[in-house]
Amino acid sequence: MSVTAAFHVQRQGFTLDVKIELPATGISALYGASGSGKTTCLRAMAGLERLPNSFFQIGQDTWQDEANGIFVPPHQRQVGYVFQEASLFPHLDVAANLQFGMKRIAPVQRQVSESHIVELLGLSPLLKRSPSALSGGERQRVAIARALLTSPRLLLMDEPLSALDKGLKQEILPYLERLHRELAIPVVYVSHAADEVTRLADHLVLIDHGEIKAAGPIKQVLLDHQHAELFNDGASSVIEGRISRHLEHFASELKFGRFALRLSQQDHPVGQQLRCRVFASDVSVCLTQPHDTSISNIFPAKVSHVAEGRRPGEKLVTLDLGEEQQLLAQLSSHSVERLQIHPGHHVWAQVKSVAVL
Numbered sequence: 001m002s003v004t005a006a007f008h009v010q011r012q013g014f015t016l017d018v019k020i021e022l023p024a025t026g027i028s029a030l031y032g033a034s035g036s037g038k039t040t041c042l043r044a045m046a047g048l049e050r051l052p053n054s055f056f057q058i059g060q061d062t063w064q065d066e067a068n069g070i071f072v073p074p075h076q077r078q079v080g081y082v083f084q085e086a087s088l089f090p091h092l093d094v095a096a097n098l099q100f101g102m103k104r105i106a107p108v109q110r111q112v113s114e115s116h117i118v119e120l121l122g123l124s125p126l127l128k129r130s131p132s133a134l135s136g137g138e139r140q141r142v143a144i145a146r147a148l149l150t151s152p153r154l155l156l157m158d159e160p161l162s163a164l165d166k167g168l169k170q171e172i173l174p175y176l177e178r179l180h181r182e183l184a185i186p187v188v189y190v191s192h193a194a195d196e197v198t199r200l201a202d203h204l205v206l207i208d209h210g211e212i213k214a215a216g217p218i219k220q221v222l223l224d225h226q227h228a229e230l231f232n233d234g235a236s237s238v239i240e241g242r243i244s245r246h247l248e249h250f251a252s253e254l255k256f257g258r259f260a261l262r263l264s265q266q267d268h269p270v271g272q273q274l275r276c277r278v279f280a281s282d283v284s285v286c287l288t289q290p291h292d293t294s295i296s297n298i299f300p301a302k303v304s305h306v307a308e309g310r311r312p313g314e315k316l317v318t319l320d321l322g323e324e325q326q327l328l329a330q331l332s333s334h335s336v337e338r339l340q341i342h343p344g345h346h347v348w349a350q351v352k353s354v355a356v357l
């Protein structure tokens, strides 16, 4: 099963013309600058907006096929929608707000239990509270739970964290990750925050001025130098692994493939899966194995690609660390020339710093 969309619309000064194919599980991020058409796509998926000549299918169910006169209205699409600001009923407590979501669906069609969702989003202590007595992050968790209790086939999230400050955002992210691990509902997550997307998404769709510029598994899309400038905080690669041990000097080790990455001490237990982001500007290259360096993370690598960087005089070098893992290094053209870095060259990659997501 997958999710297939073809949306078209012509508005004054804006044309949307996209074909999107998303996997049936996991979080797919729709990422792009303001005004690129993300919300329009999400609204069209929910049926809130009927775009001409458009098509939308989830698994075997066609919700829109204008060529054949099919358009399933929003209330008949099993879709959960979470907006930027949680719109809870102010006169109902949290439990009653959740019940509202639950009651929208007939008992035989319910795929999730209330107790599971309450536990998943950590809502037990909040059930008797009124929405006015919740923090922004708590309100958003209730809104997500309410959407999930309608047993949606698809969960649409439109910048769900953008109204929260950094602290609240950090508080809610682990819940979104759990949701992702424990539920099989596909999520389409709209955002223009690169950090959120790299942390949560499995699949990434880059949209720019109403057109899809790239789509695919996040690790692959991020590596494509052509799209580096669309990702607004710089070219980067993602490393995913498991905490293998905790080390002396307030450090932890993350195993990925046959490599181990030294990180600042992590609170997570051994075995915990973690995702890290390595900015290309934090990776340098040596021709011989460096021994007298302060940098701890040094890996043998093979150059697979050398491309122009974002600015003149800059190159973006793709390094293979085995078959599964690649790193991007941002180097000066001068260094690339001086060290004769070209595809096929065996080098050592030095990773200066790693952002644990």
Ligand SMILES: Nc1ncnc2c1ncn2[C@@H]1O[C@H](COP(=O)(O)OP(=O)(O)OP(=O)(O)O)[C@@H](O)[C@H]1O
Pocket (backbone or CB within 6 Å): 011, 012, 013, 014, 032, 033, 034, 035, 036, 037, 038, 039, 040, 041, 192
């Ligand atoms: N109902 C509407 N009528 C006419 N134009 C619209 C309508 N809704 C959105 N637009 C325009 O369509 C374009 C795409 O808007 P959309 O909200 O989909 O972008 P976005 O990527 O979600 O932006 P943001 O991140 O700011 O929410 C914009 O130029 C916007 O002004």
